[in-house]
Amino acid sequence: MERESDSVVSQWINSRNYLETAGIVLTAEEQAWFSADTHSGPPFRVTRYYASLIREADPADPIRLQSIPSILEEQLNPHELEDPLGEADHSPVPRLIRRYPARALFITTGSCAVYCRHCFRRSIAGAAAPPTDAEILAAAEYIGKHPEITELLLSGGDPLMLSDERLEGIIRSFREQRPDLVLRICTRVPVVQPARVTPSVLAILAACRNPALYVVTQFNHPAEVTEESRTAVKALVDCGIPVLNQTVLLRGVNDSADCLQQLFESLVAVRAIPYYLFQLDLAPGTAHFRVSLERTREIYRELQKRLSRLALPDLSVDLPGGEGKVVLADSGIVSRKGSRYLLRNQEGYSCHYTDPGESDRV
Ligand SMILES: *Cc1c(COP(=O)(O)O)cnc(C)c1O
Ligand code: SF4
Numbered sequence: 001m002e003r004e005s006d007s008v009v010s011q012w013i014n015s016r017n018y019l020e021t022a023g024i025v026l027t028a029e030e031q032a033w034f035s036a037d038t039h040s041g042p043p044f045r046v047t048r049y050y051a052s053l054i055r056e057a058d059p060a061d062p063i064r065l066q067s068i069p070s071i072l073e074e075q076l077n078p079h080e081l082e083d084p085l086g087e088a089d090h091s092p093v094p095r096l097i098r099r100y101p102a103r104a105l106f107i108t109t110g111s112c113a114v115y116c117r118h119c120f121r122r123s124i125a126g127a128a129a130p131p132t133d134a135e136i137l138a139a140a141e142y143i144g145k146h147p148e149i150t151e152l153l154l155s156g157g158d159p160l161m162l163s164d165e166r167l168e169g170i171i172r173s174f175r176e177q178r179p180d181l182v183l184r185i186c187t188r189v190p191v192v193q194p195a196r197v198t199p200s201v202l203a204i205l206a207a208c209r210n211p212a213l214y215v216v217t218q219f220n221h222p223a224e225v226t227e228e229s230r231t232a233v234k235a236l237v238d239c240g241i242p243v244l245n246q247t248v249l250l251r252g253v254n255d256s257a258d259c260l261q262q263l264f265e266s267l268v269a270v271r272a273i274p275y276y277l278f279q280l281d282l283a284p285g286t287a288h289f290r291v292s293l294e295r296t297r298e299i300y301r302e303l304q305k306r307l308s309r310l311a312l313p314d315l316s317v318d319l320p321g322g323e324g325k326v327v328l329a330d331s332g333i334v335s336r337k338g339s340r341y342l343l344r345n346q347e348g349y350s351c352h353y354t355d356p357g358e359s360d361r362v
Contacts (some may be wrong), residue, residue: 108162187215
């Protein structure tokens with residue numbers, strides 16, 4: 001059975017020769033990665049489409065930094081963790097991760113159209129194969145026996161790397177056990193290989209959109225919001241699939257309020273709703289992408305002032321060890337004394353507010 005989508009496989013680049021033929025001049029750090037005998041991070045893989053967005057002569061190009069490996073990935077830091085989210089400890093059956101009572105995540109495949117150099121699922125990306133029928137059935141039966149799980153995330157790797165048949169088969173297996181299950185498909189394909197959002201993929205997703213199916217993308221930079229990726233996102237929304245976006249904050253790529261403002265506004269303009277802005281997980285070899293939490297919060301405070309609520313994602317940090325996500329936005333409560341609160345708005349204006357409490361119902 002065909003397991004990976006041919007339409008993506010034919011578009012892969014995994015040799016430095018292609019980059020050089022395309023006129024991309026590799027930096028010393030990039031050359032050093034390609035010359036090294038072994039690598040601790042994900043393999044090199046980029047699509048022709050995504051590589052075509054790179055400005056060849058610019059060593060700081062944001063698409064390049066996310067997709068062309070650098071020897072900096074081999075610098076490992078003591079606080080970095082192989083499994084930064086502690087997912088292996090929260091797996092009741094193979095490939096299923098349950099960190100929350102009401103939602104679970106299924107690892108569909110380790111394959112991705114582009115291996116992001118900042119990937120936090122390093123132990124999976126480039127490694128895990130598509131699931132066997134027995135693994136799918138075991139996970140679906142587990143979900144069937146746990147009606148308190150109301151939402152299932154299909155993640156990876158990238159679920160849209162699977163063949164159409166496989167993708168449809170997985171969705172159907174879960175929905176057979178639980179027709180009421182809300183599905184969330186987490187994929188970078190609309191960003192890095194928008195042509196994979198084919199009429200056939202749209203038809204499969206549209207047929208499964210009841211009761212609800214969401215797609216969550218990962219746009220990290222305005223340069224990724226192209227004619228092609230816009231078309232892919234709009235096609236999803238047009239067939240009744242809401243699109244949410246998660247952005248990873250990356251030093252040198254998108255770590256400024258100007259850049260993120262432009263990104264989030266352009267996403268809202270194509271009906272993709274900014275959902276989370278993530279502090280980078282503590283995955284090994286990603287230190288060169290890390291922004292200090294202090295600067296992250298500064299950037300976020302600036303975004304709070306500038307953006308409409310629709311365009312502003314929640315700022316979130318994943319706790320190491322698998323204890324889940326923490327939303328970091330300032331609460332606006334400066335202090336409280338009984339029912340008397342001191343509240344402060346985004347412009348820094350503060351004001352007392354007395355909570356009248358709840359009156360008895362009549
Ligand atoms: C992030 C995540 C979820 C979903 O969390 P939300 O806050 O609802 O987006 C569910 N399960 C796992 C294992 C996750 O990492
Ligand atoms: S698409 Fe996701 S899983 Fe794949 S390399 Fe990028 S961050 Fe990692």
